[in-house]
Amino acid sequence: MTALSLTQSLLFSGLTVLAISLVAKRAKMILRTIKLGRSEQVEGPKIKRWKNVLLLALGQQKMFRKPGVALLHLIVYAGFIIINIEIVEIILDGIVGQHRLFAPVLGSLYPLLINAFEALAVLVLLACVVFIIRRNIKSITRLQSNDLNGWPKKDATIILGAEIILMSLFLVMNASDTLLQERNHLGYNQHPTGNFWISSLLHPFLNNWSNQGLVVVERVSWWLHIAGIYAFLNYLPYSKHLHIILAFPNAYFSKLEPAGKMENMPAIQQEVIYAMQPELAPTDTTTNPARFGARDVVDLSWKNLLDAYSCTECGRCSSVCPANQTGKLLSPRKIMMDTRDRLEEIGKTLGKNGAWQEDGHSLLHDYISVEEINACTTCNACVQECPVSINPLDIILQLRRNLVMEESNTPAEWATLFGNVENNFAPWKFNPEDRENWIHPA
Amino acid sequence: MNIPTLASCIAAGKSPSILFWVGCAGSFDQRAQSISKAFALILQRVGIDFAILGKEECCTGDPARRAGNEFLFQMMAYQNIQTLNGYGVKKIVTTCPHCFNTLKNEYPELGGNYEVIHHTVLLQQLLDEGKIRIKEGGVFKGKRIVYHDSCYLGRANGIYEAPRKVLEMLDSELVEMKRCRSNGLCCGAGGAQMFKEEEKGNTRINKARTDEALETAVSIVAAACPFCNTMLTDGIKGAEKEESVKVLDIAEIIEKGMITE
Numbered sequence: 001m002t003a004l005s006l007t008q009s010l011l012f013s014g015l016t017v018l019a020i021s022l023v024a025k026r027a028k029m030i031l032r033t034i035k036l037g038r039s040e041q042v043e044g045p046k047i048k049r050w051k052n053v054l055l056l057a058l059g060q061q062k063m064f065r066k067p068g069v070a071l072l073h074l075i076v077y078a079g080f081i082i083i084n085i086e087i088v089e090i091i092l093d094g095i096v097g098q099h100r101l102f103a104p105v106l107g108s109l110y111p112l113l114i115n116a117f118e119a120l121a122v123l124v125l126l127a128c129v130v131f132i133i134r135r136n137i138k139s140i141t142r143l144q145s146n147d148l149n150g151w152p153k154k155d156a157t158i159i160l161g162a163e164i165i166l167m168s169l170f171l172v173m174n175a176s177d178t179l180l181q182e183r184n185h186l187g188y189n190q191h192p193t194g195n196f197w198i199s200s201l202l203h204p205f206l207n208n209w210s211n212q213g214l215v216v217v218e219r220v221s222w223w224l225h226i227a228g229i230y231a232f233l234n235y236l237p238y239s240k241h242l243h244i245i246l247a248f249p250n251a252y253f254s255k256l257e258p259a260g261k262m263e264n265m266p267a268i269q270q271e272v273i274y275a276m277q278p279e280l281a282p283t284d285t286t287t288n289p290a291r292f293g294a295r296d297v298v299d300l301s302w303k304n305l306l307d308a309y310s311c312t313e314c315g316r317c318s319s320v321c322p323a324n325q326t327g328k329l330l331s332p333r334k335i336m337m338d339t340r341d342r343l344e345e346i347g348k349t350l351g352k353n354g355a356w357q358e359d360g361h362s363l364l365h366d367y368i369s370v371e372e373i374n375a376c377t378t379c380n381a382c383v384q385e386c387p388v389s390i391n392p393l394d395i396i397l398q399l400r401r402n403l404v405m406e407e408s409n410t411p412a413e414w415a416t417l418f419g420n421v422e423n424n425f426a427p428w429k430f431n432p433e434d435r436e437n438w439i440h441p442a
Numbered sequence: 443m444n445i446p447t448l449a450s451c452i453a454a455g456k457s458p459s460i461l462f463w464v465g466c467a468g469s470f471d472q473r474a475q476s477i478s479k480a481f482a483l484i485l486q487r488v489g490i491d492f493a494i495l496g497k498e499e500c501c502t503g504d505p506a507r508r509a510g511n512e513f514l515f516q517m518m519a520y521q522n523i524q525t526l527n528g529y530g531v532k533k534i535v536t537t538c539p540h541c542f543n544t545l546k547n548e549y550p551e552l553g554g555n556y557e558v559i560h561h562t563v564l565l566q567q568l569l570d571e572g573k574i575r576i577k578e579g580g581v582f583k584g585k586r587i588v589y590h591d592s593c594y595l596g597r598a599n600g601i602y603e604a605p606r607k608v609l610e611m612l613d614s615e616l617v618e619m620k621r622c623r624s625n626g627l628c629c630g631a632g633g634a635q636m637f638k639e640e641e642k643g644n645t646r647i648n649k650a651r652t653d654e655a656l657e658t659a660v661s662i663v664a665a666a667c668p669f670c671n672t673m674l675t676d677g678i679k680g681a682e683k684e685e686s687v688k689v690l691d692i693a694e695i696i697e698k699g700m701i702t703e
């Protein structure tokens with residue numbers, strides 16, 4: 001007899017197809033919204049990009065700027081990925097209606113593997129408990145910030161809770177299974193695995209249960225475990241947890257040039273050349289002027305939009321931001337969250353109408369205020385700190401360009417600065433003739 | 443002091459090996475002028491053949507670009523590149539990390555290709571080559587010095603070691619702030635903030651950074667940027683510590699600490 005009846009097998013296959021098609025639909029939507037961004041050339045050697053994927057995404061190099069949390073994070077990440085190898089067996093079991101399909105194939109290696117998975121499961125579970133505690137004590141300001149009010153806070157708790165539940169189900173499933181094997185119960189006795197170190201510690205709680213009761217416990221844990229994983233998979237692309245996937249492309253596409261270099265605007269460069277050398281200017285002037293800087297997410301580059309979806313709202317950027325740390329309104333994390341929220345808003349109309357139309361909203365003003373972007377010192381601390389290579393500064397600077405060049409909206413002192421640079425070739429109102437006075441003071 | 447302009451050099455048929463890009467702060471700001479002087483003095487003592495652009499030098503456009511005015515930046519870049527290319531400039535040294543970043547990283551794609559180095563890197567080279575030698579028992583003997591990382595040297599261009607290597611040559615004690623190198627806190631001047639009032643907050647950025655510097659109980663805060671220098675000097679005045687703590691540029695420190703024979 002097999003562990004799964006035909007009905008269970010069919011139900012399971014149906015659930016698998018549903019889970020995968022739903023997540024594929026969502027992935028397609030995200031890809032579509034990212035593609036709304038302006039094109040941006042990816043420059044620099046591929047070998048350096050792959051190195052970034054290995055070091056920053058897989059190796060989590062920047063996380064280790066805070067070693068304690070990094071270790072816990074690595075446990076959850078590695079543990080979760082490795083334990084999910086077990087999913088392959090569970091899915092195959094579910095589809096072909098077998099129980100522990102790999103046990104006879106792997107022989108004595110099998111219990112060793114499951115023992116290792118169980119040890120990791122306990123570590124993941126404990127790490128998640130520590131994370132929940134950390135999130136709810138007052139001492140870590142970046143986790144208490146107003147940026148996270150509402151959904152973001154709930155999102156984080158849901159993820160941690162889900163991981164704890166999934167890990168517990170895995171252990172309960174193994175405990176009830178091995179107890180049924182011990183009792184030589186039909187359907188559980190064809191591939192005896194022996195007890196596992198950690199789940200067998202749960203046996204005292206299950207010893208009094210009847211075989212039928214244990215089968216129910218085992219089946220329910222099995223179903224909830226796999227359904228839970230499918231649910232998690234579908235929750236992922238709606239949550240900040242998407243970073244576990246997007247960290248990889250984001251590391252690959254991250255900027256390789258010196259962080260201090262600002263993106264050039266060839267259209268304006270050209271215009272200045274034409275102004276200076278009119279003989280070069282084209283006679284045909286019917287081309288539509290490009291947008292200056294960014295007013296909305298569609299004016300940003302696709303890399304900025306990928307950044308927004310890769311953000312896990314950890315707040316390391318804001319915790320090192322000089323403006324944020326001195327009480328200014330600017331928070332680089334909020335810049336990324338706003339960009340994502342605006343993208344989601346656009347994604348909804350895309351879903352309804354098939355195409356995006358102006359909806360009267362924009363990232364600048366409706367989501368991000370002038371006061372926020374004017375507080376930035378362009379110090380690159382946020383860029384340096386981000387574990388998944390997000391660049392909030394790039395967005396801030398594009399918004400500033402739009403404010404100045406399309407709205408002429410700039411602080412009075414900066415207007416003076418512009419005037420001085422234009423007329424006196426220096427940011428202060430000094431006579432350009434006095435430029436050498438430092439050598440021979442008057 | 444006599445410093446030739448590139449125009450006069452070319453007219454005399456000479457081509458100096460390096461151009462000293464003084465920058466607007468170095469030219470006009472009273473405090474930064476003494477940094478320019480100290481650095482020029484070092485170059486002269488070492489016998490480096492250099493010139494300045496003088497009246498032909500314009501703002502690189504850095505603050506305009508970072509405040510959002512790309513037109514103005516492109517205009518300044520166009521003018522400067524015309525001048526530099528016209529003279530066939532190959533190598534530039536500058537005491538300002540903002541000018542350094544713009545000249546080195548942002549001018550090449552606009553047609554301005556030069557070897558650009560920051561003065562702290564040149565000073566390290568000159569010390570390594572033995573062209574600058576430090577006095578024993580000089581004015582900095584036994585003094586505690588802390589180096590403040592400029593964002594545009596450090597995170598923006600990965601230069602963390604050169605300024606420290608230079609300071610380590612002195613017989614003084616080099617200490618670090620809690621936040622240093624890639625973790626260093628900005629002085630508050632970058633991104634054109636130097637030229638406007640800070641946005642509303644609960645404290646000033648330069649005060650926060652000055653407090654970190656004062657925690658190290660030093661008598662000298664070493665800077666490598668004229669804007670950091672201004673911000674930290676203001677911070678120290680605000681803390682009423684200007685009698686016991688001085689902010690000095692690395693060029694000023696080396697100028698005072700080197701053997702001059």
